[in-house]
Amino acid sequence: GNSVTQMEGPVTLSEEAFLTINCTYTATGYPSLFWYVQYPGEGLQLLLKATKADDKGSNKGFEATYRKETTSFHLEKGSVQVSDSAVYFCALSDNTNAGKSTFGDGTTLTVKP
Amino acid sequence: DAEITQSPRHKITETGRQVTLACHQTWNHNNMFWYRQDLGHGLRLIHYSYGVQDTNKGEVSDGYSVSRSNTEDLPLTLESAASSQTSVYFCASSESGTSGGETFFGPGTRLTVL
Numbered sequence: 001g002n003s004v005t006q007m008e009g010p011v012t013l014s015e016e017a018f019l020t021i022n023c024t025y026t027a028t029g030y031p032s033l034f035w036y037v038q039y040p041g042e043g044l045q046l047l048l049k050a051t052k053a054d055d056k057g058s059n060k061g062f063e064a065t066y067r068k069e070t071t072s073f074h075l076e077k078g079s080v081q082v083s084d085s086a087v088y089f090c091a092l093s094d095n096t097n098a099g100k101s102t103f104g105d106g107t108t109l110t111v112k113p
Numbered sequence: 114d115a116e117i118t119q120s121p122r123h124k125i126t127e128t129g130r131q132v133t134l135a136c137h138q139t140w141n142h143n144n145m146f147w148y149r150q151d152l153g154h155g156l157r158l159i160h161y162s163y164g165v166q167d168t169n170k171g172e173v174s175d176g177y178s179v180s181r182s183n184t185e186d187l188p189l190t191l192e193s194a195a196s197s198q199t200s201v202y203f204c205a206s207s208e209s210g211t212s213g214g215e216t217f218f219g220p221g222t223r224l225t226v227l
Contacts, residue, residue: 034215043117043203043218044156089156093207093214100146101207101216105155 023090136204
């Protein structure tokens with residue numbers, strides 16, 4: 001079956017530091033890949049996505065590239081802000097599960113001023 | 114704007130009571146899901162539905178039930194609440210028949226079982 005493995009947290013960074021959160025996946029076929037963000041007290045919301053190999057998703061300074069050869073979708077940001085403090089979930093979705101996504105366990109990011 | 118709403122947002126109940134958590138979406142999505150979120154476990158799928166009258170068990174379905182009588186609503190019922198069901202519950206929806214479709218989440222219900 002499908003699975004998503006995220007780097008374990010929590011991650012604590014100083015403001016303006018570089019961020020990488022690793023994500024690898026196992027899936028049949030050609031899934032779409034997502035990063036969701038959850039701010040305190042809220043539900044998950046889509047941060048970015050990529051639907052095919054070598055696609056790069058980007059939003060709010062975050063980027064992730066769909067790497068089929070390494071089955072990875074690592075999240076990066078060049079300069080984090082305090083407001084980026086949240087929980088980040090990597091996820092995949094494929095046609096065989098009719099819209100049912102598989103989520104990683106989430107990585108908690110704290111950015112200190 | 115389309116959205117998913119959940120009610121109540123917070124609920125305290127006692128062991129053994131029946132509890133129903135409401136979920137309503139205006140995306141007109143066929144797929145709806147219930148997850149629970151606990152520290153150290155990420156998101157775990159409880160039940161899901163691919164359309165009216167369709168329901169399916171997820172990985173942690175024991176003690177929970179759902180029914181789907183229309184497109185918009187998927188209420189989650191805890192038949193006899195247990196302390197192990199203290200958690201944050203998220204309802205979600207997605208469009209069927211597409212790869213690349215994102216999942217939309219409600220704001221969550223925090224349930225405490227005493």
